[in-house]
Amino acid sequence: xxxxxxxxxxxxxxxxxxxxxxxxxxxxxxxxxxxxxxxxxxxxxxxxxxxxxxxxxxxxxxxxxxxxxxxxxxxxxxxxxxxxxxxxxxxxxxxxxxxxxxxxxxxxxxxxxxxxxxxxxxxxxxxxxxxxxxxxxxxxxxxxxxxxxxxxxxxxxxxxxxxxxxxxxxxxxxxxxxxxxxxxxxxxxxxxxxxxxxxxxxxxxxxxxxxxxxxxxxxxxxxxxxxxxxxxxxxxxxxxxxxxxxxxxxxxxxxxxxxxxxxxxxxxxxxxxxxxxxxxxxxxxxxxxxxxxxxxxxxxxxxxxxxxxxxxxxxxxxxxxxxxxxxxxxxxxxxxxxxxxxxxxxxxxxxxxxxxxxxxxxxxxxxxxxxxxxxxxxxxxxxxxxxxxxxxxxxxxxxxxxxxxxxxxxxxxxxxxxxxxxxxxxxxxxxxxxxxxxxxxxxxxxxxxxxxxxxxxxxxx
Amino acid sequence: xxxxxxxxxxxxxxxxxxxxxxxxxxxxxxxxxxxxxxxxxxxxxxxxxxxxxxxxxxxxxxxxxxxxxxxxxxxxxxxxxxxxxxxxxxxxxxxxxxxxxxxxxxxxxxxxxxxxxxxxxxxxxxxxxxxxxxxxxxxxxxxxxxxxxxxxxxxxxxxxxxxxxxxxxxxxxxxxxxxxxxxxxxxxxxxxxxxxxxxxxxxxxxxxxxxxxxxxxxxxxxxxxxxxxxxxxxxxxxxxxxxxxxxxxxxxxxxxxxxxxxxxxxxxxxxxxxxxxxxxxxxxxxxxxxxxxxxxxxxxxxxxxxxxxxxxxxxxxxxxxxxxxxxxxxxxxxxxxxxxxxxxxxxxxxxxxxxxxxxxxxxxxxxxxxxxxxxxxxxxxxxxxxxxxxxxxxxxxxxxxxxxxxxxxxxxxxxxxxxxxxxxxxxxxxxxxxxxxxxxxxxxxxxxxxxxxxxxxxxxxxxxxxxxxxxxxxxxxxxxxxxxxxxxxxxxxxxxxxxxxxxxxxxxxx
Numbered sequence: 021x022x023x024x025x026x027x028x029x030x031x032x033x034x035x036x037x038x039x040x041x042x043x044x045x046x047x048x049x050x051x052x053x054x055x056x057x058x059x060x061x062x063x064x065x066x067x068x069x070x071x072x073x074x075x076x077x078x079x080x081x082x083x084x085x086x087x088x089x090x091x092x093x094x095x096x097x098x099x100x101x102x103x104x105x106x107x108x109x110x111x112x113x114x115x116x117x118x119x120x121x122x123x124x125x126x127x128x129x130x131x132x133x134x135x136x137x138x139x140x141x142x143x144x145x146x147x148x149x150x151x152x153x154x155x156x157x158x159x160x161x162x163x164x165x166x167x168x169x170x171x172x173x174x175x176x177x178x179x180x181x182x183x184x185x186x187x188x189x190x191x192x193x194x195x196x197x198x199x200x201x202x203x204x205x206x207x208x209x210x211x212x213x214x215x216x217x218x219x220x221x222x223x224x225x226x227x228x229x230x231x232x233x234x235x236x237x238x239x240x241x242x243x244x245x246x247x248x249x250x251x252x253x254x255x256x257x258x259x260x261x262x263x264x265x266x267x268x269x270x271x272x273x274x275x276x277x278x279x280x281x282x283x284x285x286x287x288x289x290x291x292x293x294x295x296x297x298x299x300x301x302x303x304x305x306x307x308x309x310x311x312x313x314x315x316x317x318x319x320x321x322x323x324x325x326x327x328x329x330x331x332x333x334x335x336x337x338x339x340x341x342x343x344x345x346x347x348x349x350x351x352x353x354x355x356x357x358x359x360x361x362x363x364x365x366x367x368x369x370x371x372x373x374x375x376x377x378x379x380x381x382x383x384x385x386x387x388x389x390x391x392x393x394x395x396x397x398x399x400x401x402x403x404x405x406x407x408x409x410x411x412x413x414x415x416x417x418x419x420x421x422x423x424x425x426x427x428x429x430x431x432x433x434x435x436x437x438x439x440x441x442x443x444x445x446x447x448x449x450x451x452x453x454x455x456x457x458x459x460x461x462x463x464x465x466x467x468x469x470x471x472x473x474x475x476x477x478x479x480x481x
Numbered sequence: 482x483x484x485x486x487x488x489x490x491x492x493x494x495x496x497x498x499x500x501x502x503x504x505x506x507x508x509x510x511x512x513x514x515x516x517x518x519x520x521x522x523x524x525x526x527x528x529x530x531x532x533x534x535x536x537x538x539x540x541x542x543x544x545x546x547x548x549x550x551x552x553x554x555x556x557x558x559x560x561x562x563x564x565x566x567x568x569x570x571x572x573x574x575x576x577x578x579x580x581x582x583x584x585x586x587x588x589x590x591x592x593x594x595x596x597x598x599x600x601x602x603x604x605x606x607x608x609x610x611x612x613x614x615x616x617x618x619x620x621x622x623x624x625x626x627x628x629x630x631x632x633x634x635x636x637x638x639x640x641x642x643x644x645x646x647x648x649x650x651x652x653x654x655x656x657x658x659x660x661x662x663x664x665x666x667x668x669x670x671x672x673x674x675x676x677x678x679x680x681x682x683x684x685x686x687x688x689x690x691x692x693x694x695x696x697x698x699x700x701x702x703x704x705x706x707x708x709x710x711x712x713x714x715x716x717x718x719x720x721x722x723x724x725x726x727x728x729x730x731x732x733x734x735x736x737x738x739x740x741x742x743x744x745x746x747x748x749x750x751x752x753x754x755x756x757x758x759x760x761x762x763x764x765x766x767x768x769x770x771x772x773x774x775x776x777x778x779x780x781x782x783x784x785x786x787x788x789x790x791x792x793x794x795x796x797x798x799x800x801x802x803x804x805x806x807x808x809x810x811x812x813x814x815x816x817x818x819x820x821x822x823x824x825x826x827x828x829x830x831x832x833x834x835x836x837x838x839x840x841x842x843x844x845x846x847x848x849x850x851x852x853x854x855x856x857x858x859x860x861x862x863x864x865x866x867x868x869x870x871x872x873x874x875x876x877x878x879x880x881x882x883x884x885x886x887x888x889x890x891x892x893x894x895x896x897x898x899x900x901x902x903x904x905x906x907x908x909x910x911x912x913x914x915x916x917x918x919x920x921x922x923x924x925x926x927x928x929x930x931x932x933x934x935x936x937x938x939x940x941x942x943x944x945x946x947x948x949x950x951x952x953x954x955x956x957x958x959x960x961x962x963x964x965x966x967x968x969x970x971x972x973x974x975x976x977x978x979x980x981x982x983x984x985x986x987x988x989x990x991x
Contacts, residue, residue, distance in 0.1 A: 074829045118844070136864040172674065173691030195691070199675070206678040210688070217862025218780070219875035229654040231684045330864060 032072065035096040043092065044453050049085035050460050051192075052102070055467050064124075066103030066110040068342055069095055078103075078342075081110040101342035105197075123340035125198055128174075128191040128207065131335040131343065132160045135185060140326045142253055155248045157187050160329030163237045164189065167211060171233060176463050188343060192463055194470070201339055208336040213237070213328050224324040226317040238320060241327045246295070249326050256294040500582040502625070503562050504617045506633045506708065507715075511587045517731060520591060524739055526559045527588035531609040535854075538612055542904060544619065552616055561585055594732075595739035597720040602740055607716070611709050618701050630704070637670040637703055640694065645669060648687065648694065655687035658698045668697045677702045757803045759812055765802075769937035771910055771930045772871045772883075773856060774798050780867035785820025789834075790860055791868040794851050796838050801850035801931040806839045852929045853907050872897075872906040872913075889916050 053062040067080040067088075077095075082088040092100075104123035106113070113121045134153060138145050143152045161179055168174045168191060176192040199207070213234065216223045226234065249255050287300050301319050308316035335341050445453075515523075533555045541548040556562075562581035576584075589610070596606035621629065630636075645652070649664050659667070677693045680686035680702050687694045695703060727733045757765070766778040777795040781787050787795065792813075799809060813835055817827050833842055840847035853870065862869040871880060877898055884894045893916040900909035911927040918940045925936055 139864065170690065171688040173689075202678055203675050206674075206682040209682045210684055215861065215863070216876075217864065217866035217869060217874060219776070219862070219867070219869075219871065219879055221876055221879070229657070232651045232654055232687060233684060235654070333863070334860070 032096070035098070036093070039093045039096055044456070045085055045089045045092075047453060047456050047460065049088065051456075051463075054192075054194075055464060057467060057471075060109075061105055064106045064109055066106060066340075066342070068101045068103060069097035070099035070101075071095060071097055079110040079113050099344060101344050103342045104340045123338075126339050126341075128196040128199055128204060129336060129341070129343050130164060130189040130191075130208070130211075131186065131332045132157065132164075132188075132329055133186040133332060136330040136332070140253075140255075142255075152248075152252045155244055155252070156327065156329075159240060159244050159248075159327050161187060161189075162240045163329055164211060166236060166240075167233060170236075171210075172207065175466060176459070178459060190343075194467070201337060204339070205333065205337040208331055208333045211329075212331050212333060213324055214330050222321070222325070224321040224328065226321055226324075230317070230320075237328065238323070241323050245323045245327055246298075249323065250294040250298055253326070254294060255326060256288075256297040257292070500579060500586065502629055502632055503578070503582065504614070504621060504629055505582070505586060505589075506711070507586065507589050508633070508711075510590050511583075515587065517735075520732075521735060523584055523588035524591040524595065524735070526584075527561075527592055528739060530555060530559050530561060531592070531606070531613065534609045534612050534616075535605075543612070544616070549616070549620075592739065593716060593719050594723070594726055595736040597716040597723065598740060603713070603716050603720075607709060607712055610712060611705055614708050615701060615705055618704060626700070630700075635704060635707060637672060637700070639668045640671050648689075651687050651689075652694060652696070655694075656685055656696055656699065659696050663696075670695045670697070670700065670703065672703055676706045678706070754803050754805050755808075757808075759804075759808055762799075762812070765934075768941060769934050771933040772913060773869065774930055774934075776871055776883075777867050781816055785816050785818075786822070787868075788866055790862060790866050792831075792834065793838070794856060794868040796835060797848055797850040798930050798934075800838060800848075802934050806836065806841065809835055809839070850929070850931050853910070854928065856930070857906055870906050870910075872901050872909040877901060884913075887917070889913070 049062065052065055056062075063081060063083050065081060066078070067082070068076065068078040069080060070076055080091070082091060103110070104126040107120065107122045107124055108116045134141075134144075134156065135146055137153065137156055141153045141156070144150050165177060165179070168177055168189075174191050174193045174196055178190040178192060180188050180190070210233070214223045230238075250257075284300060284304065288297055291297055291300065301322070305316050305319040335343065533552065537548050537551055541551070560576055560581055562578060562585050592606060596602045618626065618629070640648075645664060649661065652664055652669065653659055653661055671692050671694055674681050674688055674691055674693045677686060677695055680693060680695065680699060681688060686699065726736070762778070763782075766775050770778065774795060777787065777791050780791065781795070796809065796813070799812070804812065810832060813831060814824065814827050817831060818824050822831070836842045838848050856868070857870045857873045860868075862874050871883070875883070880901065881894055881898060884897065889897070893912070897909045897912050897916075900906075900912060907927050910933070911923060914927065914933060914937065915921070915923050918937060920940060923936065925932065927933060927936075
């Protein structure tokens, strides 16, 4: 089935299969239950489902993994959103006195969406993405991942492909889940450098001294800017882009005194090469800095305006904001081919992903969401049908288990249970589910450490 | 708060101890008897003070010279304790320092009673009290600051000299207040970042592994955080004991009245529903819409779409000027389906949020149109957004161009830009109003886009200007709305005639 043939019409057939045989319920439950340390943590969590024909059902909640499983297999949602942990069971929110039903906790989440970069990318617009502009996501992940770990001290970051045109980050640390609305917005604002809407041209303003966080972020941006900005987007090359963004941007009195701007325009007419043009700009900046003048950061501001992650602050701010979960079906038809391109950029374009080895985990996690359930075309077959094929393949080297199965035949429920677990293991999804398991192990470990510390403290008294 | 009968004498000595410092943390409620008149004056005057804090916070940069000056004079006018050194000299004129501190103390606790009732009220009260506290604390001389910390048992962890040395560069680069030399002399406090959100938000502090390193100079942030947390907790507690207070029939109406005083005009009361037809909107947007709404209207007509922030700001404004739910649905649908959204998708994805605005979905709150303050301060526009306040959120260059297109005179434009530069966004908007309505001095103080509309209709309606009543605020505001609706009726006929002409010029503007 070529990707262009894939359409949402086939979803009603695929979804039951997916929820019956592939969906990793036990990991899902393990994640959101957080070891059951806090009472009713899973039970009071809001889920919302998007069903066929865009019917949106909010305030679903489940008492056990089993109930969640049954309900999802019954409803076969196209999309699942995870909301907050509430003071009461969300499914009963109508029965409690109004005002007492309140969102208490949720992971700290970040949503980076490619559409927010439309004014600074020329390769695609709106929901389209390609391997060129995907660099923006790579930059975003590296900058935010570092800051959330080093500056804020969070450890359990789950980075996932959002399913359409960007990435989500779920910060799962206990401290992050307990943050107030004010704290969430403070974190998001600390991390935001690009500010202003359609009525603002110059969206980044730096002043001395440059905060260590910005310095660290600039280190990342500087690595990618020559290739991404100057070559791939060619921001200094094309006449239109020179006028549209830079000159206009430099036009603003705050950024650049008019004499430097004039010099630049003169120089630019004689020089076509983007690298050289960029050097001209940087030289001007250095000159101004040496002269000890204000506003000499315009080169950095340009780089940041083009490359710095653009957060949707409103998503991070609210405790009760819903966010799509990683295991959801893609329904946008045109996207599968785009995804293939993006995927291949992951595989082929290795040097764009020269990450420190410690970060390897989350790259895998992105890939995980990427391949999980997204019917991407690989060599003429959708990814999903590939998985189905893997499921149907005869079991090789599973003879012993089969014998075991025979023994357990009287207990059919157990056998079914076990088959379910094994199902995804026999597909290429196994690798990614394993990644997720490792992530959950990490959370469990720090939880144990925390409990130990607490009980130690108690002994002291 | 107890209103029991205790002997004043015994209390007096305790109170002197209680008022040992000019700034208070309001740990203990007052225990004395006071007369109802005093109760009321204290409360009203503190409310005035808090209102001033709020307005100044919007019109000026906090802690700029002007801000401090204005606040200082308000303190004097209302006889609240303010600068400790001046006591000795000024003791002869006006109430004594003790009286002032007592008033500060008691009035704070009265307003707690009035403002603990709902989430909104609490938020407003906390915000103003925190700003007030910040101003007063900052104004203390260093010695008194330490004394204050000591008196209130506020202790924070400092970092060692070695740690300071190791982090010196980062500390210097993280704050405007610190240089290489001052790092050594200053104490740095290490606290969880949640306790210094204001510094984190603005990136004015060094942050490492979840802890912020605050120079002594900025200690006000942590103290404020403590103040905020305690006040918030105290309000929640007060709310619980409120029924007891409410049973006192002398106090209940007074408290209710006080808590209603902060909101100002409520433009959600729809006296003029259905007085506006959809065809009028284009012409009205050119004449009577404030710039922010004109900008949104234009963006909507051009892109056949607005993002969520824009839909909220503009949609609620339209509701406020009198669009009914049916009209609103029709208005948004007809525009959206001209773009990428088909009717089916509109009904599924957008109609809900419009019904929501009118209180027909979800928790069924009838949302109020945004005030200038809300537009200026909350949810700043980001990529793809057209909402916000044009005077606050546009590049001055673009604003200038826009004003030129709208045929504002060059001298007018420079006046407006001057106001923008001084961050007087609402005044800039008012200037824009005066220039576009050809009046010298508008007799109102602008703080709401819907007020702009009402006032504009009044002017365009021609000479229907009834002298403003000054006293009970609430009533005069209601009158304003009724007046506006009659004015709207009068202008309606005239508008239709002018519409074609206006439409032309409107599209030229775009």
